[in-house]
Amino acid sequence: MRNTVLIPTYRRPQDLLRCLSALQVQTKPVDQAIVVVRDTDTETWQFLSQFSPYNLPLQTVTVTQPGVVAALNAGLAAVTGDIVSITDDDAAPHPDWLQKITAHFQTDGCIGGVGGRDWVHRGENIEDGSCSIVGRLQWFGRVIGNHHLGIGEPREVDVLKGVNMSFRTQAIGKLQFDQRMRGTGAQVHFEMAFTFALQRAGWKIIYDPRVAVDHYPAQRFDEDQRQNFNEIACTNLVHNETVVLLEHLSPLRRIAFLFWAILVGTKDCFGLVQWLRFFPSQGTIVNKKLQASLRGRWQGWQTNQFKIQNQASGTLPYPHKI
Template sequence: MLKLTVVVPTYRRPIDLARCLTALQQQHRPADEVIAIVRDLDTVTWNFLHDFDRNNLALQIATVRVPGVIAAMNLGLTQAQGEIVAFTDDDAAPHPDWLARIETHFLTNDRVGGVGGRDWVREDGKLLDDARSIVGKVQWFGRTIGNHHLGVGAAREVDILKGVNMSWRKQAIAHLRFDDRLQGSGAQAHFEIAFSLAVQQAGWSIIYDPLVAVDHYPASRSTADPRLSQSQHSQFNATAMTAAIHNETLGLLDHFPWVNRVIFLLWAVSIGTRISPGLLQYLRLVPQEGFLARDKWWASLQGRWQGWQTWQRSKQSRSCLKDV
């Protein structure tokens, strides 16, 4: 057996957190350690945890003083004592066999560095149910494909896991931490990209298994989050979209070779996707969305430019450190 730690970042959602912790209490293979990461000023959560029945749950609480999920998850990595560190959100409920299936994958192959699976998303009481065979991939020109909440089929290798349902071998991540250069308030979008690609490029396999499952009851998200349903995109948030695209751009620039970087930037600016449009996608969206398409396009360009700038500054800083 391996020692398993579960990290749950949480912020002012005691009802959701109660469902999550209860699901962890019902695991067929109990966690050796569960760490709830709580903001220092979050009195609602502190009061809830004070009264929560911790029966059959090795629960610890760690205090984070910096806003955002990045700081919380990095604290979880620092505190975790397990050989395997699993992450889930406070608005998720892992299936009873979640940890047992995760452990099996890590025990079966000692070159597996990460394991994740499907999050069965429920919005307004409705299950978002569909089937996708391509999950968690980064295409050679820079398009990222998620679909973690819709994946079907056998367990297979992927490029990226999703934060609500991911686990990592401590040996594989070593001193790796989630990128604190990322923009955004609360849950910084696309934080998984750079982390997953770094593990993969170190020679470890990353496995997506739809049977490693959690039920997911998403709370309100930024309208730039690509995991939202179409109806939730009705209110546009340019700042959040720019931050999300900055984060995606930075993660890909960090890990692409130079040829792919050039191809990615050309593709992103000239074509793009419906979520992060380049020029051609903007022109395609104009008849349907009018001024909204223009606003998305401009926010997308800003995100790409800011991601490039952040990457350039980091590159220059590393160069200066080498020269010292």
């Protein structure tokens, strides 16, 4: 099987160098490496002009729109491999990454997606915790990630993580990443809509902790600054999660999700219970977190309803099975 690796990048040439260097030493050679670069990203273009692509069939794709969704969709249009493996520019795949990914797809023709663990580096330290529950969607709509902590044997999951996910191009077909995802950079939860769509079409999604990358979380150049709270970033995150889950869940589960999300929520997407829980330790900033979360839920509901109304009027086509 031919392997394509797809890497969206923006203004992080040193991180990109580490990523490309890791791809040059894969035990199963890369057949096509696509780097998607913003037209205004002079730092990356200068780096690529000087980079020696030894043992790496490197191809660049230019994108003019901000955000990871536009970058990945532009890259997908250029994919020629049987498998497309997506990682971030601030990650370095382990040498046997492609070899283990390919083995899964060759073993079972019903597998549509494969992901694995990202070993998160924080300076000199590596997050080495362990968790057996990874990438699961609970019946009422709570998503459990933990991809960076996964242990155990390969198993079916519901969600993969964008830094380490691969797909059978036959399974993808004409599927694209959801352009309704908000954000000018990271666009959190963009991968959820993609993997859910493959699941609904009958494809298996596999998580294997041994399919690994080293992840060095780098600076972001948008409103989402990872550990620092930003109202716009929080609203976008909650909006994206709401849009994806309202589309994926059955009508009864949608109702359960909305009640749970507003009344309880999570530490990243506040509901009333989380607001009460964190008030003693975080103070009045929890008011902003709750407001941003509720705003995101409402905007996500509006986005979902807008699509339904347009489909009913014939403005938009109904989703087709892949």
